[in-house]
Amino acid sequence: xxxxxxxxxxxxxxxxxxxxxxxxxxxxxxxxxxxxxxxxxxxxxxxxxxxxxxxxxxxxxxxxxxxxxxxxxxxxxxxxxxxxxxxxxxxxxxxxxxxxxxxxxxxxxxxxxxxxxxxxxxxxxxxxxxxxxxxxxxxxxxxxxxxxxxxxxxxxxxxxxxxxxxxxxxxxxxxxxxxxxxxxx
Amino acid sequence: xxxxxxxxxxxxxxxxxxxxxxxxxxxxxxxxxxxxxxxxxxxxxxxxxxxxxxxxxxxxxxxxxxxxxxxxxxxxxxxxxxxxxxxxxxxxxxxxxxxxxxxxxxxxxxxxxxxxxxxxxxxxxxxxxxxxxxxxxxxxxxxxxxxxxxxxxxxxxxxxxxxxxxxxxxxxxxxxxxxxxxxxxxxxxxxxxxxxxxxxxxxxxxxxxxxxxxxxxxxxxxxxxxxxxxxxxxxxxxxxxxxxxxxxxxxxxxxxxxxxxxxxxxxxxxxxxxxxxxxxxxxxxxxx
Numbered sequence: 118x119x120x121x122x123x124x125x126x127x128x129x130x131x132x133x134x135x136x137x138x139x140x141x142x143x144x145x146x147x148x149x150x151x152x153x154x155x156x157x158x159x160x161x162x163x164x165x166x167x168x169x170x171x172x173x174x175x176x177x178x179x180x181x182x183x184x185x186x187x188x189x190x191x192x193x194x195x196x197x198x199x200x201x202x203x204x205x206x207x208x209x210x211x212x213x214x215x216x217x218x219x220x221x222x223x224x225x226x227x228x229x230x231x232x233x234x235x236x237x238x239x240x241x242x243x244x245x246x247x248x249x250x251x252x253x254x255x256x257x258x259x260x261x262x263x264x265x266x267x268x269x270x271x272x273x274x275x276x277x278x279x280x281x282x283x284x285x286x287x288x289x290x291x292x293x294x295x296x297x298x299x300x301x302x
Numbered sequence: 303x304x305x306x307x308x309x310x311x312x313x314x315x316x317x318x319x320x321x322x323x324x325x326x327x328x329x330x331x332x333x334x335x336x337x338x339x340x341x342x343x344x345x346x347x348x349x350x351x352x353x354x355x356x357x358x359x360x361x362x363x364x365x366x367x368x369x370x371x372x373x374x375x376x377x378x379x380x381x382x383x384x385x386x387x388x389x390x391x392x393x394x395x396x397x398x399x400x401x402x403x404x405x406x407x408x409x410x411x412x413x414x415x416x417x418x419x420x421x422x423x424x425x426x427x428x429x430x431x432x433x434x435x436x437x438x439x440x441x442x443x444x445x446x447x448x449x450x451x452x453x454x455x456x457x458x459x460x461x462x463x464x465x466x467x468x469x470x471x472x473x474x475x476x477x478x479x480x481x482x483x484x485x486x487x488x489x490x491x492x493x494x495x496x497x498x499x500x501x502x503x504x505x506x507x508x509x510x511x512x513x514x515x516x517x518x519x520x521x522x523x524x525x526x527x528x529x530x531x532x533x534x535x536x537x538x539x540x541x542x543x544x545x546x547x548x549x550x551x552x553x554x555x556x557x558x559x560x561x562x563x564x565x566x567x568x569x570x571x572x573x574x575x576x577x578x579x580x581x582x583x584x585x586x587x588x589x590x
Contacts, residue, residue, distance in 0.1 A: 125554050126317040126338060147555060162314050163338065164374055170336035170547070171554050194314070222373060228397040229420055231307045249310045250375065250397070288310050 118299055121146040121155040123181070125171040127163020127195060131287035135295040149180040157189035157299060160196025162249070162285050165222070168195060169212050182213045189278040190215075191298050197281035198222060198252055205255075216279050217258025224253040224270075224283075238265040238273055238282075241293045246272065246284040253283050308422030308442035311375070311397065312506040315339055315443075315529055319519065319550050320508070322346050322533040325364070326371035332536070335546035339375040339398065341531065342368040347404050347451030348534035348573065351583070357405040359387040362394055369396060377424070382589040383409025385418075392421045398443075399423045401436075403588035404450045404533075413589060416440030426510065428461045428586055430468035431487030434497070435590075437505055438490040444503065446527070447586040448511015451534050453575035455512045455521065457586055462509060462525045472497045511586070514539070514572045516552030516565050523556035540570030 122132045124145035133143035136159070146152060158181075160168075172178045184190075185200065192200040199212040201220035209222075225231070231249045238244040246267055254271040257263070264280065265273030272283040286294040318338030323329040329340045344360045345353065359380050369376045375397035380387035382401055387408075391399050401414055403426050416423045417440040426447035427433035433444045446465075448458030468487065472494060475483055480498065484491040496504050509522035510531035519530045530553055532546075539545045548565045555561040578584070 124317070127315075128313045129317065131313065147558075163316070164314065164318060166333055166374055167318055167336040167338045167550065170334075170550065174547075174551055175555075227395045228308070228311050228375065228422060229392070229395050231304075231311065233307065247307065247310060249307060249314060285310065288306070288313065 118142070118156040119144055119154055120299065121152060121158040123158065123160045123168070123196070125163075125175070126167050127161045128193075128285065128287055129161050132159045132161050132193075135287055135292055136299070138292060139296055139299060141299060148175055149177055152180055152184050155184070155188065157191070158184060160190065160192040160199050161287065162194035162196060165195040165198040165212065168199060172199075172212065178213075182215065185213055185215055185279065189298065191280045191282070193282045193285055193287060194249065194251060197283060200279060200281050202258075203256065216274070216276055216281055217261050218254045218274055218281070219256035220252045220254055220281075222252050223250050225251060234267055236265060236267050238294060239275070239297060241297065244286075244294065245289045245291055247288050248272070248284050251283045254281070304420050304422075305442070309505050311422055312424070312443035315375070315508075316506055317554060318529045319546075319553050320377065320529070320531045321536055321546060322531075323368060324537070326367045328537055328542075329368045329371045331543050332546060333372045333374050335543060336550035337374060337546065338529070339377055340368060340372060341377045341379065341400060341533070342396075343379055346534040346537060347585075348453070348538050349451075350404060351451040359384070359390065359405070362390065365391070365394055365396060369394070379405050380414070381405040381408040383407060383412050383414060385414045388414055388419060388423075392419055396421070401425050401441075403447055403585045407588050413439050424508070426586070426589070427465065429464040429487075430472070430497070431489045432590065433465055433503060433507070434487065434489035434493040437503070438493055441505065443506045443508065445508040445510040445531055448509070448513070449578055449581070450511045450585055452512050452578065452581070453514040453535060453538070453573040454578060455514070455518045456578060458509050458511045458513060458522060459525065461511075461586075462522060462527055465503070465507065466526055469497055469502065473501050513549075514575065516548045516562060516569075519549045520552045520556040520562055523553055529553065535573055538573035545569050545572070
C-alpha cells in the first residue's frame with residue numbers, strides 16, 4: 118500500500134517508520150497533489166492549531182477532507198482533533214469535521230499531566246498507551262464505536278474506515294495497531 | 303521516569319516554530335500564526351542585549367497570563383544552574399523549561415540536574431559534546447545556542463554544522479574509538495554509543511539564536527534541524543503577524559524554493575541585525 122503521512126508538522130517520521138517497517142510505502146504529504154495515488158493516510162500528533170493554519174495555507178483543507186471521506190484514515194492526538202466534528206472548548210470550529218465525535222483538547226492539563234499506561238485497543242491486548250497533552254473523546258455519534266478506554270475515558274474511536282486515537286502508537290515499538298489499520302479488509 | 307513522555311512532547315513540536323512572546327497579546331498573535339509553542343519572557347533577547355543588567359526568570363504573573371491566553375504549550379526560561387527558578391516554573395505547571403544562556407547565568411560551573419524534575423527541559427548547545435552533556439543531565443530537547451537577539455543566523459549555522467559533522471564522525475568511527483571520542487567531546491560514553499547506533503541525537507534538536515526571516519528558518523531546516531525558535535525576529539520586525547505566519551510556512555515547506563519565494567514577499571522590515579564581531583557580550587559563551 119501507498120500510505121501518506123500528513124507532514125506539515127509533528128511526529129511525521131515516527132509514523133513513516135512504522136509504515137515502512139510493515140512493508141508499505143510511506144509518502145510525506147504537504148501539498149494537495151501528494152494525495153494522488155495514496156491508499157490510506159495518517160494524520161500525526163503535533164499541534165492542531167498549527168496544522169489547521171498550515172492546511173489552510175497549503176490549499177489542502179478541501180482535498181484532504183475529500184480524501185479522508187473515502188479512504189482509510191488514522192488520526193493520532195492532534196490528528197484526531199483534525200478529524201472531529203466537534204472540538205471542546207467550543208470556541209473552535211472543526212477542521213476536517215468528518216468524524217461524529219466531540220474531542221476535548223488538552224483534556225488532562227499541562228505536560229505534567231501527561232502519562233503512560235497499558236490497555237486493550239481494538240482487541241489487541243496490553244497495548245502501550247502514551248498520552249502527551251492528550252485529548253479525549255465524548256459525544257460519540259451512532260456510527261462511532263469505542264476502540265480503547267483508559268481510566269474510564271474513551272481514548273480511541275472508529276467509524277468505518279476512520280480511526281482516531283488520543284494516544285501515540287508511533288512513539289512505541291509496538292506496530293500491532295498500525296498493522297491492523299493497514300491490513301486489507 | 304518521564305523521559306519518554308518528555309522527549310515525546312518535543313517530538314510533537316517537530317517541524318514547528320516556537321516563538322518568544324512578552325505578553326498575552328503577542329501569545330495570541332503567535333498562536334494564530336501557527337506557532338507550536340510560545341516562550342514566555344519579559345524582554346526579547348534584542349532588548350536584553352540593549353538594556354543590559356541581570357536577566358532573570360519572568361514574573362509568574364506574566365507567565366500565568368500567557369498560559370491562560372493560549373492552548374498551545376507554554377515554555378519559559380530559567381538562568382543556567384538556577385534550580386529554584388526551575389522549581390517555581392514547574393510549580394506554575396507550564397509545559398517546558400528552557401535553561402537558557404540568554405538569561406544571566408546563576409551558576410558559572412554547573413547546570414541544573416534536570417533528572418530531578420518531572421517537567422521537560424530544553425538547553426542550548428554549540429557542538430555535540432555540549433548537547434550530550436545536557437542530555438546526560440536530563441534535557442529532553444536541545445537547540446543551537448546561536449547568538450540570540452542579533453538577527454544574525456551565522457552562529458546558529460555554525461552550531462548546527464558542528465553538531466552534524468561530529469555526529470557523522472561518531473557514525474563512521476569503529477567501536478574501539480568511541481571512548482576516546484567521548485573523552486575529547488567531554489560527553490557521556492553511553493550517549494556517544496547511542497548516537498552511533500541512531501545516527502542522530504537521541505532527542506529533538508531545534509535551531510535558535512538569530513533567526514529573523516523565512517529563509518533563515520528554511521536554511522536551518524535544510525541543515526537538518528527539527529524545528530526553529532524565533533526570539534526577537536518576529537516582534538522586533540515591522541509586521542509581526544505576517545512575518546510569524548511566513549516563518550511557520552517556511553519551516554514546513556523548507557525544501558520548496560518556489561513556495562519560499564512566495565512566502566518571503568512583502569513582509570516589511572526584518573529586525574535590525576548585529577555583527578557578531580561588534581558584540582560586547584556573546585551569550586553562546588555562557589555555560590559549557
